[in-house]
Amino acid sequence: MSNSQTTPGIVPARLPGEQIARNFADLHAPYDAHEARVAADRCYFCHDAPCMTACPTSIDIPLFIRQIATGTPEAAARTIFEQNILGGMCARVCPTETLCEEACVREAAEGKPVEIGRLQRHATDALMARNVHPFTRAEPTGKTVAVVGAGPAGLACAHRLAMKGHDVTLYDMRAKPGGLNEFGIAAYKSTDNFAQAEVDWLLRIGGITLETGKGLGQGLDLNDLQQAFDAVFLGIGLAGVNALRAEGEDMGGVSNAVDFIAELRQSADLTGLPVGRNVVVIGGGMTAVDAAVQSRLLGAETVTIAYRRGQSRMGASTFEQDLAASKGVRIMANVRPVAVHGAGAAAEIELEYTTEEGDRLVGTGETLRLRADQVFKAIGQTLEGAPEGIQIEGGKIKVWDAGRTSLPGVWAGGDCAGGGEDLTVTAVAEGRDAAEDIHKVLMG
Template identity: 70%
Template sequence: MPADVFEPGIKSARLEPAAYETHFEDLHPPLDDHEALVAADRCYFCHDAPCITACPTDIDIPLFIRQIATGTPDAAAKTILTQNIMGGMCARVCPTETLCEEVCVREVAEGKPVLIGQLQRYATDHLQRQGTHPFVRSASTGKTVAVVGAGPAGLSCAHRLAMHGHDVVVMDAAPKPGGLNEYGIAAYKTPNQFAQAEVAWLLQIGGIEIRHETALGKDMTLAALREGFDAVFLATGLGGVNALGIDGDDKEGVTDAVDFIAELRQASDLAQVPIGRDVVVIGGGMTAVDAAVQAKLLGALNVTLVYRRGRDRMNASVFEQDLAASKGVRIVTHAVPTAMHGNGAVREIEFEYVDNQMRGTGQTLRLPADQIFRAIGQTLKGDDLPDLEGRKIKVASAGQTSLQGVWAGGDCASGGDDLTVTAVAEGRDAAEDMHNTLMGDDG
């Protein structure tokens, strides 16, 4: 390692060049053919499979695993993609340990589930390598739909609408499509530009135009979209970041975790991403864990993740928490930030310990910190939106909003759990409802 690897301050190139590739290699290396067959052979192919019920996209998991077991992985992929067109990404980032694999009969009986997520990746990767698209676009309906947001919900909706023969224009504020798949997920979960490869593959259905750097409220209005298109689907995500609201929150070195992750994901050379010696991440969700783990992988000496409640209340799964701990991240719970200290740049952060009712105990903790990442949740940005429920767009069945001809899904809509797989399901279901409405079949 370079001599200054543990010196204070925010620096780049803290590690030897070869270390970056090693640290950010694929979190779950893909199964080879033999491994996939062995893993598939463990499935009981349950008739009333609990794993199907646990999957937000209702994939017929026993069927696709049986298809792998019988040597037809491309058929398995089509079974997956019929329900979840972004099955490749979901196989990499979906918390299967708390969904399908948690209820797997093998998990319940033996404590070791069938490797559903890795088998899903095996099948979808096999098909995508063929370079062909398994779905055929229907004849044109003459209807046009605007989709605002090129993240999982928007792309899922666009693909299903295009399959039905509608012409879709996807508008996104970012220079690349993919949303959080491209900008908001840890680099070691989706290496080798997989997010862009999946989008390019998805667009082979035809009938989908993507307009980059086109933001709602800046480059177009919802009223104009309703006037110019037969239907609108809002999948804008949550563009705002919640503030801490404490003294020193504006000091140099204090940034949002989502911005750090996006910078890292877009970096052509990870050695050029600056990182501190003493890093503190505030929050308890997947974004907080992704930021903390990647800070450690970039060469930070001390990385502490601090959450206001207990570990059992963290949105990050136990697997993600254990992953952070295995990488050397210290997790502190039941502590809330009260102040940041330093002249211009942050040097320390102060916390107060709280009890289970979030009442202050009077006990404090001060941590050295030259870099602090806020990961305390995001909020909806935008004006002239449909009716809200709390901080999100209020939706009824299949994503219908309070405005006629406008649907919504993904993180910006109420009712979801802010998972990629849930966003895909909401985009798919909204597209089916939009299609029935556009074609005059509300039943």
Template identity: 70%
Template sequence: MIPTPRTPGIAPGRLPAEEIAQNFADIAPPFTTHEALVAADRCYFCYDAPCVAACPTTIDIPLFIRQIATGTPEAAARTILSQNILGGMCARVCPTETLCEEACVREAAEGRPVEIGRLQRHATDTAMARGGQPFERATPTGRRVAVVGAGPAGLACAHRLAMLGHDVVLHDARPKGGGLNEFGIAAYKAPDGFAQAELEWLLGIGGIEVRYGARLGGDLSLKDLRASYDAVFLGIGLGGVNALEAGGADRDGVRPAVEFIAELRQAEDLARLAVGRRVVVVGGGMTAIDAAVQSKLLGAEEVTILYRRGRERMSASDYEQDLATAHGVRIISGVIPVRMNGNGAVREVECAYVEDGPQGLRETGETFTLKADQVLTAIGQALGEGVPPKLELERGKIRVSGAGRTSLPGVWAGGDCASGGNDLTVTAVAEGRDAAMDIHRALTG
């Protein structure tokens, strides 16, 4: 059920249902077979291809594109999925413009790379549409592994372990799996329930038991998991959010952007989802962009992103920034919110210009205010409650070495909760896959 908004400026139905449905249609429609063949024909099939080096999962990109070019997209899908079992979702949400496509020789020569992401989607969608798993389980090893967290890292780890013959019990605190793929990305990037469809397809490998509603630190204790299983993998993500250090941040209408996005992703009727007339988003990453653009698509009249440093320092790619501005989102850089003003509910945001110098950010003394009836904060996430104190941390995340080994024997970790990553879906998949291989080696000698 969609909650009733507590502030008069936040309301549902700002646009007709038909217009909202059109706004949230697939942002990058799939290739037709002919379009895929034309796009594949642009690849030079480079030896020692730079696009492969730029891919966190090291997919053999020239090979799968050649397989598409020769009319065998299912073979291309197997090439992709052998390295990245969530290749379908990554083809939709991966920032290819800063990874494989930025490294493409065509990009360097012509400013127009091979459309690797869309070709990857063509291959994986073709394989999934025809059903069945391209992989089979090995002979059972008799070993049981607990995977905590059904997000990208946990799913990649569970699938690889199951494929290697281990029995896996996959635990997740939420009532459904998928992690950020299901709850944390813009709806227009993966419409039509794709995250759940991919999850069900992945579980088709067999050997994976799923237990939802099981939270580490609540229903689950790491001590019991270590005693009951041969190995444990933690892919718990980042369950907490960083607090906004500004006066009045507790006013009605101020909330984390991740909550807004999760609510939107689970809404059965987007026309009933409440949004402000004037929305301010604080942050400079993908979450900020997704929250801002979706606010616009729901009918917000004014949407402004506030970022404390220059736009070149934003972790959201140039493509995502351009996407936001193309939808009418205003990005103001070099500013911080200092106070949320209002009588109970937020009515305006008081902002200060800042300079980024050797000693960090410094207010210049110039201020301005923005009218706002909804403020969404996207200033980073942190480990939630329930992380065992015996696990060593590094910069607020679980410290890992090698392929995800933690400070506790028999416990691995990967994805956003582990140190060293860059909070991308594709990186989480790589870390889950590599941890699974390390677990396998540890269990089989």
């Protein structure tokens, strides 16, 4: 964002503070106790529950909803946390509309599923509000594990290992833990500093030493970790950002959407965060939607998401696309950037219309220009800092059998590893499953 803050047209305080505060309020207000009971009563408590199969962490959804229906949300929270220790954040950010709720029998029968995500939040918030931890650490095993990366995968792995009695050292190259939960999710999805509160709560299991400001190539060497610890888990995420490959992308006003979102999430005063008058976001995933919607909420007058393929191919869910439209974001499909125009700073972006011939994307030669004093790149992230000697496939660390890598004693999971969707809930499942496999190996 540094090249944007001095660019003409990108200024702070486009809206008064009270308006911004309203704009960034909780996206889904939490249920009160009565609302939760009513919502829970809609569940059929299916024996072969399709919602449970659709959940990457395999939470026993009918059980926890029944526990809410009987007035025991804390018991419901324990059911959730047994499978997903970050169930509180997942309840806020998980695309339930394409996972458990899409599979809900009520959705098929009525077009209105049980609101599983909001019920999960009700339960997890109830237990966390009591400031207690639902699990007790096992007797120490004497085994040590290094977990590199304190995002969802690393946190889930570290917690499960510590619960089993192992001593875990958790490293993260940023000044704060949390990964994408802390730095990469729209502020209206995680209000009141919830990501940090959840990490603090998780660490109460004991047996986890957190060291920030350290990562691979930044004070840590994998060979040294292998020598010093009995096992290593890599949850290093994706730090690189793909290039636009468009003329002028190095101009002022052109920056990475992930950096914009991270700066916004860490801002103590959103009125001080600069935003353009005319914003264009290149991409079609959740990051693109988060950057676009938040630009509008900060006061951008026009915001456009430009996606190179058809709108049905966008990575963002239909719910996220509808949310963007409801906030005044325009979605343009079948266009790709060819140039950013301006006198040193972005003023317009030139887009070329595209068509698809099978899986091949073809430019038509027809172009248009949009006013754009701020352009965000949200076209995917890439793996950076992978240790030498580890096998890479498809741009990610290749894994087998619950996260085992090509290096003995080294596991990986989350966005940096191949095989799963880049979702918080998937990362949690991979970190948890790797921890179970590490435990099995360490205990012989």
